[in-house]
Amino acid sequence: MDVLLQLERWLGDEQDHRVFWLNGLAGTGKSTIAQTFAEISFADGKLGASFFCSRDFANRSNLQTIFPTLAFQLAYRYLLFREQLVRVLRANPDIGRESLCSQMERIIVGPLKAARIWTLIIIDALDECKDEEPASAILSVLSRYVEEIPNVKFFITSRPEHRIRSGFRLESLRPITEVLKLHGVERSSVDSDIKLFFRIRLADIAKTRSDCDFTQDQPSPSDVNILCEKAAGFFIYASTIIKLFTSRSYTPAEHLDRIISLTQSTAHEGHSGIDFLYTQILEQAVDDIDVDAEKVYSRFKTVVGAVLLVLNPLSARALSDLLRIPRISTTLYSLHSLLLVPENTEDPIRIFHKSFPDFLTDPVRCKDKRFFVEPAVHHAEILLSCLNLMKERLRKNICNLDDHTVLSEIEDLSTHCKKHIGDALEYACQFWAKHLLRIPNSSSYVKEVQKAVDQFFTTCLPYWIEVLALTGNLGTGVYAMNDVEQWYALVSAV
DSSP: OOHHHHHHHHHHOTTSOSEEEEEOOTTSOHHHHHHHHHHHHHHTTOEEEEEEOOTTSGGGSBGGGHHHHHHHHHHHHOHHHHHHHHHHHHHOTTGGGSOHHHHIIIIIIHHHHHHTOOEEEEEEOGGGSBOOSSSOHHHHHHHHHGGGOTTEEEEEEEOOOHHHHHHHTSTTTGGGEEEEEGGGSOHHHHHHHHHHHHHHHHHHHHHHOTTSOTTTSSOOHHHHHHHHHHHTTOHHHHHHHHHHHTOTTSOHHHHHHHHHHOOOOGGGTTTTTHHHHHHHHHHHHTTTSOTTOHHHHHHHHHHHHHHHHOSSOOBHHHHHHHHTOSOHHHHTGGGTTTEEOOSSTTSBOEESOTHHHHHHTOTTTOOOTTTOOOHHHHHHHHHHHHHHHHHHHOOTTTTOOOTTOOGGGOTTHHHHHHHHTHHHHHHHHHHHHHHHHTSOTTOTTHHHHHHHHHHHHHHTHHHHHHHHHHTTOHHHHHHHHHHHHHHHHHHHTO
């Protein structure tokens, strides 16, 4: 029985386990299955709320945002729940700042009990949330209250990290939890899911694209079988193929022919062909570039390297500002199957899957030096860009505030910061020292970096502290000074 059918069976059986943990290693398709299951459940009217965690975004890696988000979605979905929740919020509008236990009890359990709703709640990639507890804080809270809402089922996915495993071993949670280790599922079952995924997604693409004839351009069963063989049990391969087919550079039929014609190579054994696929996509992205255009390739690696290595996702506008490279979106135009590049240049660019930066930063896996991103080199480039930007723009009273202004009394402080500081400069002020720590003492950039850091402390120190205070990151300055001291100690020891 394939995974999706097993999940549908679990959801439809009221006597089955209350919690389902989809446990899987990287690349096994946890999030792809979670998203597909969410779409199916939503279409069936069974999905009440979902939260897809991501370490790349502060609001999606913060445990405090999970229950308020679920409560909002449940209120949007169910009128009776909404009426109960409104009463709670009117009595305590600051509930979002309270403990996880208080949030769960007041804005999830209470309204659900009163409304007597049967529903499904999905929490995907729980391991990507910041959590310092030995046993998952969310699972600990869930174990205390889940029995009070017997009509609700929870579907949770995560990697088998220690704190997650400990959470599911809690005495009150273990008996009502069904665990499926995705990386231990029989290959035939995984292949069945991947084939289903290919058939549905490729048919959807053929339907929605004007350059396709839906009656002729759907993949044949044999084509789907070949794609499944190339995926070798890894959903990340299948997911990347689908994103590639949505690219407008070729028709889906042309993409299909190119992928099917690729020869299997033992050079990438152990990575299920994903390295070979990434290489093909990158080569396709630079098809029109002169092979001798070193400047173009250098720019390509600088932009992609920054997207992969920045410590907080930045928008195309902010990256362009930081790197002093115009039209970054143009450079990334052909990588939409590997990177999420929003049409709105104010929205952050992010990576679809960690396997892509892992591939590009590993010289053994990424054998084409045109694309290889050496972390030490690109961290140095990002650092120097940060220091240059701060040197150019930092100044006294950067937000033009009145003398003796108390920051806590400024209602629109964030608006002032957005206008006068901007995302690029805020990033530079907050993270430059973290990039410094990632430059080894053997780097050829050491002397250039030392000179730039010395100049920064000579000319920019008080204005840097001012920006940290304005943006609420003053504590970052203390850690940054420790980072600088640590790096100088390492360099001096050589």
